[in-house]
Amino acid sequence: MLPGPGGQGDGSRGPGQEGGADVLINSAGIVRKINITDEGNSDDVRAILDVNVLGVTWCTRQMFISLQCRNVNDGHVVFINSVVGHHVPAVKDFSLNMYAPSKHVITALTEILRQEFNKKWTKTKITSVSPGVVDTEIFESGSWEYPSGMPMLQSADVADAVSYCIQTPPNVQIHELIIKVKPSDVSKKSSMHSS
Amino acid sequence: MLPGPGGQGDGSRGPGQEGGADVLINSAGIVRKINITDEGNSDDVRAILDVNVLGVTWCTRQMFISLQCRNVNDGHVVFINSVVGHHVPAVKDFSLNMYAPSKHVITALTEILRQEFNKKWTKTKITSVSPGVVDTEIFESGSWEYPSGMPMLQSADVADAVSYCIQTPPNVQIHELIIKVKPSDVSKKSSMHSS
């Protein structure tokens, strides 16, 4: 969550516009190493929904209400979604359990909020950024295995995408931005294909 | 939930195979008349996720565990999904709030469970049936307005679709069945177009 202008009273905004965030980046998300069809997974399933769905929903609602209270009309909400929020890939060795469905919620919520923002006559924007696998602390103990050897995006790559989205002109709303990693170890093999 | 063979001991199944359901139809679902961006909606948002997502998840998990305990290998789980589980349409006068996202969960869960069922070597099937607007008690007090004058499917239409899906041969798995209403009052106007 990026801070908006502080309480210094620089005069660029009127009373009541201070102290809140104008841009919200919802990047919280957890994974769990479970199957939907296994016993004893209730706490894990609930935790995924609490963080990935309800956490995002409450933060977005409160930020929107704060924008309206502060008379700020040009905020921006960004969801860090996932490629599995659009399609469930065939995975061999584990289950995407409630993680992929929780990201499908984010894809749908993006459109729900786009409509609500327009109906409430605000110029505040909503954007979904959906990367493939990113090398983050989401691969912690108790969650998925660290995919060593697999090409991954870096957090800075996703941050760059967010930076692009939030600096577009007022009439341009990046609705969805899907990022995939481009394997980087192809240079030595590519010589086979050129004459 | 359709009952499986009762406890009469007709001998067609061995010990431990009695008393459970072989076919589970997850048709529970609620709607609420809220916006995501409105204050005071926490209970309603949670209720939608509890019924439409967790209710479906727990029922499916317990039914699957029951099938395995009873050594039943050919069960069938059916999700009553929705057309808004696949795409969020532009709606003018209200918000599909957490309802459409909750149905997106069902679309994703269908594929998640298909993979889990196959990995666990069971012939039990999973099917999503996604109708457009159906004339049911979902339009109760406190939920959406009853869409009078709008063509709607009847519950029996959805039941017929489910009947088709659960009677397919063992190698055929209806993964998704999307049903839309066909407007029925066109006969008088169609004469304009024929000579």
Add this chain to the structure above:
Amino acid sequence: MLPGPGGQGDGSRGPGQEGGADVLINSAGIVRKINITDEGNSDDVRAILDVNVLGVTWCTRQMFISLQCRNVNDGHVVFINSVVGHHVPAVKDFSLNMYAPSKHVITALTEILRQEFNKKWTKTKITSVSPGVVDTEIFESGSWEYPSGMPMLQSADVADAVSYCIQTPPNVQIHELIIKVKPSDVSKKSSMHSS
């Protein structure tokens, strides 16, 4: 293409209603063993579009015009689509080249025609049936390898699905029916999972 009532004049339909088809099953489709990025594929790419897209389009248009000329208001057009008409899966050893895109056309055309049929006040329906791999003559010389050892649907399975779709009551339109094969050789292994 299923024949409608012939020219015998059995009286059940008035003048001008004879001699055409009331139900059209568009099941033609070809595949080619090419890459989009290879030289010399122009004829193959064109052939896929000609058969899978234009063939289907012309047949549907002519059938619709025939229905209107014969004053038949309750026809049915069925597209035999494919699971790859909805999503392009990751495939290891070959390219889905223009085949998957040509089936994406069918998915979109289903909705285009649904809207056109409604706008023209006809009760004629449109349905897309999207199976996974089916054991047909599409695996001919020059096309893809016959996927031996892989579970496949049979043509009769798809025909059964079509039969279901075309016998629904007038207000029920099966918009999309996705069929996946259920692996059939799991019975011997399933014993591992039951106690």
Add this chain to the structure above:
Amino acid sequence: MLPGPGGQGDGSRGPGQEGGADVLINSAGIVRKINITDEGNSDDVRAILDVNVLGVTWCTRQMFISLQCRNVNDGHVVFINSVVGHHVPAVKDFSLNMYAPSKHVITALTEILRQEFNKKWTKTKITSVSPGVVDTEIFESGSWEYPSGMPMLQSADVADAVSYCIQTPPNVQIHELIIKVKPSDVSKKSSMHSS
């Protein structure tokens, strides 16, 4: 189509690497004012496929072959797709005929080419940019009505998106970028919602 390095021989590339394009922007596209179900539309339907599908396919193939001949390993192909390449919206007064299906081809081709590029061990990237309605010369005589009064994106907005995509680092591949217009006339009305 952006020009690559010319024939001046600046030495930064070896023999055979000159004279071609390293970045290809496929922005050609036509619309027609027809219905799929109307007689006499064959030429228009073919024209849409020729320009929107085959034109894009041939240009991409030749550019890719040129890259390989010139031993260029880091090209970029960009498709100017459309929001209707992902979903066919409900449209009241006209038909999206073969236009929306032709854009669905582009969505599928993006993934097809991503896989082919990776299989051929090139670092050349593929990106789909899918804007909503853009104010361009596509609204020419014989095509769709100019949507006056409707908020539209400008060509420069799409060009900016392309600029962002082609300057990402080697490991980052923008797979899909969906842009929607944000209505700009809300400032005067937004005062109703702030206190």
